[in-house]
Amino acid sequence: MNLQNLYDKLHYEIAAPALIVLTSTWVQVMAVYGTTLENITWSFLGNCYSWTVVGIMLTWSILSLWIPGKEYKGPATSAGHVPVYRDNGFQYFLASLLSFAVLLYFYPQVAIDISENYPQILATCNIIALVLCAFLYYKGKHFPEIAEKLEKQSMIFEFYRGMEIHPRILNVDVKQLIISRFSMAIWYLIAMVFFVANCMIVEFSWPFLVSVILLTVYLGKFYWWETGYFNTIDIIYDRAGYYLIWGCLVWVPSLFTLAWYRVVAEPILVDNNKAWLILIFGLLFIFLEYRIDWEKQYVRQNGGRCHLWLKPATYIMATYKTDSGATKKSLLITSGFWGIARHLNYTLELLTGLSWTLPFMGFGIWVYSYIIFLSVLIIHRIFRDEKKCSAKYGVYWEEYCRKVPYRMIPGIF
Numbered sequence: 001m002n003l004q005n006l007y008d009k010l011h012y013e014i015a016a017p018a019l020i021v022l023t024s025t026w027v028q029v030m031a032v033y034g035t036t037l038e039n040i041t042w043s044f045l046g047n048c049y050s051w052t053v054v055g056i057m058l059t060w061s062i063l064s065l066w067i068p069g070k071e072y073k074g075p076a077t078s079a080g081h082v083p084v085y086r087d088n089g090f091q092y093f094l095a096s097l098l099s100f101a102v103l104l105y106f107y108p109q110v111a112i113d114i115s116e117n118y119p120q121i122l123a124t125c126n127i128i129a130l131v132l133c134a135f136l137y138y139k140g141k142h143f144p145e146i147a148e149k150l151e152k153q154s155m156i157f158e159f160y161r162g163m164e165i166h167p168r169i170l171n172v173d174v175k176q177l178i179i180s181r182f183s184m185a186i187w188y189l190i191a192m193v194f195f196v197a198n199c200m201i202v203e204f205s206w207p208f209l210v211s212v213i214l215l216t217v218y219l220g221k222f223y224w225w226e227t228g229y230f231n232t233i234d235i236i237y238d239r240a241g242y243y244l245i246w247g248c249l250v251w252v253p254s255l256f257t258l259a260w261y262r263v264v265a266e267p268i269l270v271d272n273n274k275a276w277l278i279l280i281f282g283l284l285f286i287f288l289e290y291r292i293d294w295e296k297q298y299v300r301q302n303g304g305r306c307h308l309w310l311k312p313a314t315y316i317m318a319t320y321k322t323d324s325g326a327t328k329k330s331l332l333i334t335s336g337f338w339g340i341a342r343h344l345n346y347t348l349e350l351l352t353g354l355s356w357t358l359p360f361m362g363f364g365i366w367v368y369s370y371i372i373f374l375s376v377l378i379i380h381r382i383f384r385d386e387k388k389c390s391a392k393y394g395v396y397w398e399e400y401c402r403k404v405p406y407r408m409i410p411g412i413f
């Protein structure tokens with residue numbers, strides 16, 4: 001067996017089933033042992049409370065995509081299909097923020113109830129996610145809406161990877177619903193709820209508030225730029241399978257919220273002065289990340305005829321061929337932040353995640369779970385993205401890598 005065969009065997013036959021088993025087990029272990037809350041119990045089927053909470057969140061997310069409003073057309077797939085999204089992300093964010101705040105103001109006990117039912121909420125998300133992934137697999141296998149080119153693989157791998165790129169159910173784009181509506185909102189709801197529960201069980205804490213403020217600004221930024229997210233590899237290339245759908249329905253509300261869950265019933269150890277410093281740096285990181293994503297959009301929209309950092313923008317005019325054989329042009333920016341490192345936005349993503357974790361220093365390794373996972377995800381993503389860019393742009397990508405030799409930290413990596 002040569003190296004390529006060995007890699008394929010590992011990738012298709014071992015990694016995917018192993019990840020399914022490991023991640024779904026980890027979620028349950030963490031829900032029971034990841035906190036010092038006293039009344040934690042667990043049930044594989046969830047309970048009435050958890051089904052109500054998840055049901056309301058799902059209905060809220062579906063409604064946001066059903067109400068009439070502005071549309072955004074995403075990039076065409078290789079089969080020429082143009083996905084259509086609802087362009088009301090920021091309104092959805094503001095409405096969610098307001099509703100959570102009103103709910104917590106009039107019914108603060110909900111914070112304790114949700115915190116104590118957190119394992120059941122995850123169990124409920126898990127059931128919904130597995131049923132949805134099975135449905136999407138069946139639908140994509142037997143009734144795909146768009147005939148995309150697809151390599152045949154083992155059933156487990158296809159379930160993990162997914163079948164369709166842009167599946168729709170009841171006229172709703174499944175990826176927009178699950179990734180950018182449900183998972184981002186439940187991430188936020190859980191963080192807010194743990195903050196209020198901490199105030200009620202222990203006492204009000206500025207460092208905890210700083211952490212929630214940073215998440216609020218980060219998610220606000222995400223929704224402000226939501227249509228930009230429809231141009232990323234998750235949306236353009238990845239299929240709606242276990243990785244994305246289970247990941248966003250279960251992994252995001254569990255692992256991404258673990259730091260807050262760990263400290264929900266504990267007095268916070270970091271002092272207020274450190275918390276202010278973390279807030280200043282965290283806001284700076286979020287702003288810089290936004291600015292990097294913005295620079296790419298700005299230079300490309302202006303066809304390169306613009307300034308970055310008070311100087312004319314520089315770029316490589318790359319050409320590439322589409323699946324239908326047509327030749328197209330695209331800019332690879334070599335000035336501004338894109339001239340410093342090829343994935344500086346990922347560096348800032350990590351620093352931002354770290355900034356809302358640091359207020360919980362002193363509580364051991366649990367609170368760093370998200371940042372450890374994100375580091376692995378991002379390194380893996382860099383190699384996936386570069387493979388994609390190298391195949392798309394060929395010599396132009398090589399030229400870009402020569403001009404901008406580092407990926408995340410100039411001089412190091």
Ligand SMILES: NC(=O)C1=CN([C@@H]2O[C@H](COP(=O)(O)OP(=O)(O)OC[C@H]3O[C@@H](n4cnc5c(N)ncnc54)[C@H](OP(=O)(O)O)[C@@H]3O)[C@@H](O)[C@H]2O)C=CC1
Nearest residue numbers: 232233289293296330331332333334338345346349385389
């Ligand atoms: N919290 C989390 O779990 C994660 C968050 N993120 C965040 O999501 C956001 C989007 O991420 P993502 O789409 O992965 O990454 P990028 O925004 O970095 O987009 C990568 C794409 O940009 C284009 N590109 C690459 N280099 C250049 C250049 N020099 N000039 C112009 N275009 C270039 C290429 O696409 P093309 O085909 O258009 O040329 C490439 O595939 C980021 O802010 C990131 O930090 C990402 C991963 C995980």
Ligand SMILES: CC(C)CCC[C@@H](C)[C@H]1CC[C@H]2C3=CC=C4C[C@@H](O)CC[C@]4(C)[C@H]3CC[C@]12C
Nearest residue numbers: 019023179222234242243244246247248251252
């Ligand atoms: C099943 C698991 C082993 C892995 C699941 C991974 C997914 C949950 C995540 C993969 C990519 C992630 C995201 C990418 C970009 C984003 C933009 C950012 O501004 C907000 C977060 C996110 C949407 C993020 C969400 C989780 C992933 C989809």
